[in-house]
Amino acid sequence: xxxxxxxxxxxxxxxxxxxxxxxxxxxxxxxxxxxxxxxxxxxxxxxxxxxxxxxxxxxxxxxxxxxxxxxxxxxxxxxxxxxxxxxxxxxxxxxxxxxxxxxxxxxxxxxxxxxxxxxxxxxxxxxxxxxxxxxxxxxxxxxxxxxxxxxxxxxxxxxxxxxxxxxxxxxxxxxxxxxxxxxxxxxxxxxxxxxxxxxxxxxxxxxxxxxxxxxxxxxxxxxxxxx
Numbered sequence: 001x002x003x004x005x006x007x008x009x010x011x012x013x014x015x016x017x018x019x020x021x022x023x024x025x026x027x028x029x030x031x032x033x034x035x036x037x038x039x040x041x042x043x044x045x046x047x048x049x050x051x052x053x054x055x056x057x058x059x060x061x062x063x064x065x066x067x068x069x070x071x072x073x074x075x076x077x078x079x080x081x082x083x084x085x086x087x088x089x090x091x092x093x094x095x096x097x098x099x100x101x102x103x104x105x106x107x108x109x110x111x112x113x114x115x116x117x118x119x120x121x122x123x124x125x126x127x128x129x130x131x132x133x134x135x136x137x138x139x140x141x142x143x144x145x146x147x148x149x150x151x152x153x154x155x156x157x158x159x160x161x162x163x164x165x166x167x168x169x170x171x172x173x174x175x176x177x178x179x180x181x182x183x184x185x186x187x188x189x190x191x192x193x194x195x196x197x198x199x200x201x202x203x204x205x206x207x208x209x210x211x212x213x214x215x216x217x218x219x220x221x222x223x224x225x226x227x
Contacts, residue, residue: 015067039107041055042055056127056129057090058088059088059089061084087105091127097121098110099111140224144217144224148214148217148218151210155210155211158203158206165199165200165203166200172193
């Protein structure tokens, strides 16, 4: 005699419920269980419909998580002593054929179909998933690093613009100095040069200010021991 089961499936995206399906039904044979059954992540059990995308920080619990629990765990590493955590793969290995189960339950995973390296195996990539940063220290470090990178990028673009403007002024000096311009008078060229030079001076002042602000961010990061 088979046993009929009913279940509920809920899907959360960024902590918000996107799907809630009640009344999913099925049948089990007497004594049937998942024990000893391999779990395949990224394709169907028959090997079809491969997932095309990136994966990181996969956890499996032996209970349905509430929305509050889901939101609390979004950016945090799970407690490996949680008795409900049966599998946790953070994919921090970065190489090799084994994705180790960090839950302590020994459910290590194999990339692809075997321990042999094959062309069809998934490829390790560097992850920028915001996991483990939602402590006060983690948030401060992440934000300060982002600010530092943004300021350096601004400074680089600013100096590149100054170099291009200076090159334009030099070109105007070289090409227009002794030429009788048909449509643009030498006076207009001189005025344009003055405006460009004024822009360069302002940008140089801005560059100095940004450079000084980067030094202050550096000091703050040094104080907090952030490399």
